[in-house]
Amino acid sequence: MTKTTGQEAPRLAADCNTKSTSVGSRRSDIGFFLVTGGLSASFVVLIALLLLADIAFASFGQFANVISKPEILASVRLTLLSCSATTIMGLWVAVPLGYLLARFRFPGRWVIDTLVDIPIVLPPLVLGLSLLILFHLPFGHWKLEHWFSNEAGLAITYNWPAVLLAQFTVSCAFAVRTMRVTFEQLDPRAEDVARTLGCTRGQAFLQVAMPQSRRGMVAAATIAWARALGEFGPILVFAGVTRMRTEVLSTSVFLELSTGQLDAAVAVSLLMVGLAMVVLLILKVFGPGKSQ
Amino acid sequence: MHRTALLLGGSLICLAILIGLIANHARVKDEGGSDGRIMIYCAASNQAVMEAVVADYLRDTGRVVQTQYGPSQALLSQLAISRRGELFLPADDSYVAMAKEKHLVSQSFPIANMRIVVVVPKGNPKSIHRFSDLLRPDVRLVQANPETAAIGKLTRETLRISGDWHDLDQATTAYRTTVTDVANDVLLGAADAGVIFDAVLQSYPELEAIDVMPLQLATSRIEVGVVLGTSRHDAAIAFVDYLQAPQHGQQTYLQFGFQSLADDD
Numbered sequence: 260m261t262k263t264t265g266q267e268a269p270r271l272a273a274d275c276n277t278k279s280t281s282v283g284s285r286r287s288d289i290g291f292f293l294v295t296g297g298l299s300a301s302f303v304v305l306i307a308l309l310l311l312a313d314i315a316f317a318s319f320g321q322f323a324n325v326i327s328k329p330e331i332l333a334s335v336r337l338t339l340l341s342c343s344a345t346t347i348m349g350l351w352v353a354v355p356l357g358y359l360l361a362r363f364r365f366p367g368r369w370v371i372d373t374l375v376d377i378p379i380v381l382p383p384l385v386l387g388l389s390l391l392i393l394f395h396l397p398f399g400h401w402k403l404e405h406w407f408s409n410e411a412g413l414a415i416t417y418n419w420p421a422v423l424l425a426q427f428t429v430s431c432a433f434a435v436r437t438m439r440v441t442f443e444q445l446d447p448r449a450e451d452v453a454r455t456l457g458c459t460r461g462q463a464f465l466q467v468a469m470p471q472s473r474r475g476m477v478a479a480a481t482i483a484w485a486r487a488l489g490e491f492g493p494i495l496v497f498a499g500v501t502r503m504r505t506e507v508l509s510t511s512v513f514l515e516l517s518t519g520q521l522d523a524a525v526a527v528s529l530l531m532v533g534l535a536m537v538v539l540l541i542l543k544v545f546g547p548g549k550s551q
Numbered sequence: 552m553h554r555t556a557l558l559l560g561g562s563l564i565c566l567a568i569l570i571g572l573i574a575n576h577a578r579v580k581d582e583g584g585s586d587g588r589i590m591i592y593c594a595a596s597n598q599a600v601m602e603a604v605v606a607d608y609l610r611d612t613g614r615v616v617q618t619q620y621g622p623s624q625a626l627l628s629q630l631a632i633s634r635r636g637e638l639f640l641p642a643d644d645s646y647v648a649m650a651k652e653k654h655l656v657s658q659s660f661p662i663a664n665m666r667i668v669v670v671v672p673k674g675n676p677k678s679i680h681r682f683s684d685l686l687r688p689d690v691r692l693v694q695a696n697p698e699t700a701a702i703g704k705l706t707r708e709t710l711r712i713s714g715d716w717h718d719l720d721q722a723t724t725a726y727r728t729t730v731t732d733v734a735n736d737v738l739l740g741a742a743d744a745g746v747i748f749d750a751v752l753q754s755y756p757e758l759e760a761i762d763v764m765p766l767q768l769a770t771s772r773i774e775v776g777v778v779l780g781t782s783r784h785d786a787a788i789a790f791v792d793y794l795q796a797p798q799h800g801q802q803t804y805l806q807f808g809f810q811s812l813a814d815d816d
């Protein structure tokens with residue numbers, strides 16, 4: 260919401276006074292809450308109904324059976340580890356990139372700004388395909404995948420690094436967007452003052468900007484973790500869905516669905532919802548600036 | 552500065568620990584099987600049976616088989632881009648022929664057969680008995696996409712020969728990516744009838760198959776192709792032998808409702 264300027268305020272006050280009495284005002288308040296509440300409820304109720312439908316579809320016995328399967332336990336483990344790792348990797352990139360985009364005007368800035376958003380707008384399967392092509396595109400006799408597997412001893416495609424890379428590509432883009440908005444909302448004067456007091460630009464960033472952006476970092480971590488959890492398309496294409504190896508919960512749902520185990524797929528989906536709620540709750544409780 | 556440095560250092564240590572745990576997670580799963588580990592591109596219609604065969608193979612030989620599931624055409628595209636993996640098992644041998652034409656596959660071996668059936672909820676509530684019933688306006692019919700899935704392609708080819716394709720195409724409510732998506736739609740009640748392979752029905756006890764002419768004449772032959780130039784050729788052939796062995800792969804394929812090689816001719 261924009262602030263009311265000095266010129267607008269008297270006009271606004273006059274407008275409001277002429278159009279509403281105190282009783283009329285209360286009535287219009289009820290109308291306001293009915294409209295906003297109704298619109299808000301349409302979305303909240305839809306999500307609640309989706310969850311209720313899932314719960315009604317999967318029996319408790321089935322849920323217990325599914326989550327005790329070794330494949331699903333391995334999938335939960337890899338999901339928690341990979342989502343957490345990609346969140347940290349994402350923050351390491353998102354904080355400096357978001358800061359640069361928010362604070363500085365430099366040649367080619369708009370190109371970088373656009374490129375950063377591409378993983379957000381690109382269809383997930385295309386992103387997976389692009390990763391696959393990147394690692395297997397021959398440059399003469401040289402291929403990125405061969406270099407990693409021969410020189411670094413680490414096969415990427417259809418292995419765990421592909422899971423991390425696929426999750427990182429998407430979740431980092433969301434984290435960058437969040438951090439950029441965070442730094443844009445922070446007043447740069449505090450950093451300028453720090454620099455007049457003898458801080459270098461790096462010190463101003465580390466000692467002033469970063470501590471001030473902690474709430475944004477928690478928000479970025481939350482959204483990055485959640486995006487990594489739900490990532491499916493790029494993992495399917497680039498990492499494959501090998502049970503107990505590259506299987507994460509989103510691909511577990513696909514595997515169960517593909518073998519006709521609909522109740523198992525729903526049970527895994529509910530597990531994902533539960534995990535996401537627990538992690539988001541932890542971040543809200545322990546993050547700076549606790550929200551209600 | 553102290554807190555920021557602590558945060559930066561702590562996050563790096565956490566990241567190192569997490570990556571170490573992920574690498575260890577993959578290493579533990581590889582134990583005893585990394586030498587002969589192969590990767591197979593497998594059609595979604597064969598996913599349930601392949602899961603069982605791969606588990607048996609690991610138990611019997613200690614060797615790991617990585618699997619990549621999806622629609623046959625999508626798998627062929629993935630193979631063409633990555634040129635990784637050892638085996639390619641689409642839902643129909645025409646895709647193996649295409650892979651051979653593109654010099655992606657060197658040799659192929661027959662595994663089993665599947666037949667096309669129309670699937671409906673148990674009890675056949677919409678009384679679908681013949682091809683003309685599928686064209687009724689009150690019947691919501693779903694099919695697999697002929698451009699991506701073997702069954703869609705085979706259905707189209709079969710009905711083009713009999714001259715019925717146009718009518719079925721017009722009567723189709725939606726095209727789905729894989730044959731299992733079609734079966735799931737019928738199971739959930741999003742469709743009244745679907746065209747699937749008989750072997751897929753094994754995973755859906757709540758559904759029943761209806762033989763409908765001329766679709767019932769369409770049979771898909773499943774072949775597995777060995778990826779050209781794979782460095783694990785011997786390991787790949789060992790798994791093919793296991794798939795073809797009557798006491799191993801063939802028995803499992805039979806259990807999952809496929810027609811075995813012995814039924815040929």
